[in-house]
Amino acid sequence: MHKLSNAIQYNRSTQVGAIHDDPFTFLLHDQFFDDFKIVTGERQEWLYELPLKGSISDLGMETNAIEGVSRLVKLKKFVELTKSEPKRKYLLYSPVDPPYKVNPLALLMNSPTIAHAYENKRYFRDEFADLIRMPEYEIKYISELDKAASYRELREELGTSMVLQDEESFGSRGTYIVHNYDEFVDAVKLLKKFSQGRSVVVSRYVAGQTSSIQVCITKYGIFSGGIQRQLVTSKYLCNPKLEGTTKWCGGEVGVEYPDIVQHQSREIASVVGSELASHGYKGIFGIDLIVTPENEVYAIEINARHTGYSHLISDMQLNEGKIPFLLLHALELGNFDYEVTDTDKLPSAGRYKKPVSFMIFNNPLEVDFELKETIHPGIYLYKDGKLEFVKPAYSVSDLKGEDMVLVLCRYKKGDLIGTGRRIIKVTKFGKIMAKDDDLSIKTQLLVSDIKKSFNLPK
Numbered sequence: 001m002h003k004l005s006n007a008i009q010y011n012r013s014t015q016v017g018a019i020h021d022d023p024f025t026f027l028l029h030d031q032f033f034d035d036f037k038i039v040t041g042e043r044q045e046w047l048y049e050l051p052l053k054g055s056i057s058d059l060g061m062e063t064n065a066i067e068g069v070s071r072l073v074k075l076k077k078f079v080e081l082t083k084s085e086p087k088r089k090y091l092l093y094s095p096v097d098p099p100y101k102v103n104p105l106a107l108l109m110n111s112p113t114i115a116h117a118y119e120n121k122r123y124f125r126d127e128f129a130d131l132i133r134m135p136e137y138e139i140k141y142i143s144e145l146d147k148a149a150s151y152r153e154l155r156e157e158l159g160t161s162m163v164l165q166d167e168e169s170f171g172s173r174g175t176y177i178v179h180n181y182d183e184f185v186d187a188v189k190l191l192k193k194f195s196q197g198r199s200v201v202v203s204r205y206v207a208g209q210t211s212s213i214q215v216c217i218t219k220y221g222i223f224s225g226g227i228q229r230q231l232v233t234s235k236y237l238c239n240p241k242l243e244g245t246t247k248w249c250g251g252e253v254g255v256e257y258p259d260i261v262q263h264q265s266r267e268i269a270s271v272v273g274s275e276l277a278s279h280g281y282k283g284i285f286g287i288d289l290i291v292t293p294e295n296e297v298y299a300i301e302i303n304a305r306h307t308g309y310s311h312l313i314s315d316m317q318l319n320e321g322k323i324p325f326l327l328l329h330a331l332e333l334g335n336f337d338y339e340v341t342d343t344d345k346l347p348s349a350g351r352y353k354k355p356v357s358f359m360i361f362n363n364p365l366e367v368d369f370e371l372k373e374t375i376h377p378g379i380y381l382y383k384d385g386k387l388e389f390v391k392p393a394y395s396v397s398d399l400k401g402e403d404m405v406l407v408l409c410r411y412k413k414g415d416l417i418g419t420g421r422r423i424i425k426v427t428k429f430g431k432i433m434a435k436d437d438d439l440s441i442k443t444q445l446l447v448s449d450i451k452k453s454f455n456l457p458k
Helices: 076-084 112-119 121-128 142-146 148-158 181-194 259-278 310-319 325-333 441-454
Strands: 008-010 016-019 036-040 055-058 089-091 137-141 162-166 175-178 199-204 209-218 221-232 248-253 283-291 297-303 338-340 356-362 378-383 386-391 404-408 422-429
Touching: 112 121, 112 297, 121 137, 121 199, 121 259, 121 297, 137 142, 137 148, 142 148, 142 181, 142 199, 148 162, 148 181, 148 199, 162 181, 175 181, 209 259, 209 325, 221 259, 221 283, 221 310, 221 325, 248 310, 259 283, 259 297, 283 325, 310 325, 310 356, 356 441, 386 404, 386 441, 404 441, 422 441
Parallel strands: 016 036, 016 089, 036 055
Antiparallel strands: 008 338, 137 199, 162 175, 162 199, 209 221, 209 283, 221 248, 248 356, 283 297, 356 422, 378 386, 378 404, 404 422
């Protein structure tokens, strides 16, 4: 944080922690606070290889046990941990619902009621349909979609191609694009099988680039981090045919968009951010967007929490001498005293010196995958089709060129990784996507070589 010592003042000795099965998002906080603690469910050896000065702890769970953070914070060992350090506050990826086993004031989070209301796709559309541009839509109960008459009515209202979304889905799970009746029937079957809610948002299909924008609400204003290009259902990084699994595979941050697109996205961020702030929401949230070939920007849904891009955007901001969203998020949620002493360092521009890309390699198999070797976390040099380990690292600041990649994996040799679940995360400078919204030919080769280097499934 030496780059920001003259930009923001706060108590670096504040006891802050983070609890998550995949603490990837929170590693940067080790640079923000002098007494930072990472807590995971099971012991994760890769964390001990990283150049972290903070402490690492686990809750003694069995290897490969699947636990969401809402269950981790209710475990007896975490309750005991909070009692042993009553001053420490823990960051969460997303708010958790009551009942609480610990004092909820020990959890740095927004109101789960507010967050869930805005994340619900139905309520989000109802709240903002008259304020920002959205695709035309209808709200239907899942039980209504069985009838052929429903399809005919929707087609007349919204067009032949449409998008069906479970009102409570996330991570591209529960979203289906259909272009005919047969695809509509298949989507309804999957919604019935995997749906978390009762209602479905049926929207007119808008052709365009799947994008998003990160926003941070602070006492100094509402800041947006520029548009990110989304990589969804890449056949090189996931298996699009797997049912009920997330299909988000990463994307690009810091790519150039026309000024008119940037302006529209910032306006959407400001409108939504102002509304959330009026209800007491603080810190980070994301908005998923569609950018059409005519440079029209449509808002699709909101993620009232950290997103898969939160760590990367803050890492890029920190690397360019700006105050990162993740730091502001923690300070705001904790009601910690802080003062920005150099307003030029606020992350207001949403533009970066060069783009950074992010790829998530998912298990494409219909069965568990056993990791063949331990993948050491850090910087690798990519040369002549092979990866050569350079050093342990977790930040883009350690990348020195486009021939280097940052590879992180929370599993060790012999661990079983479930079907459709994430195996490794790869970050690099430069672009990775083609015009068709999948990987470029050059990146396809890189992905193939990474899979060979680490014995990952094809």
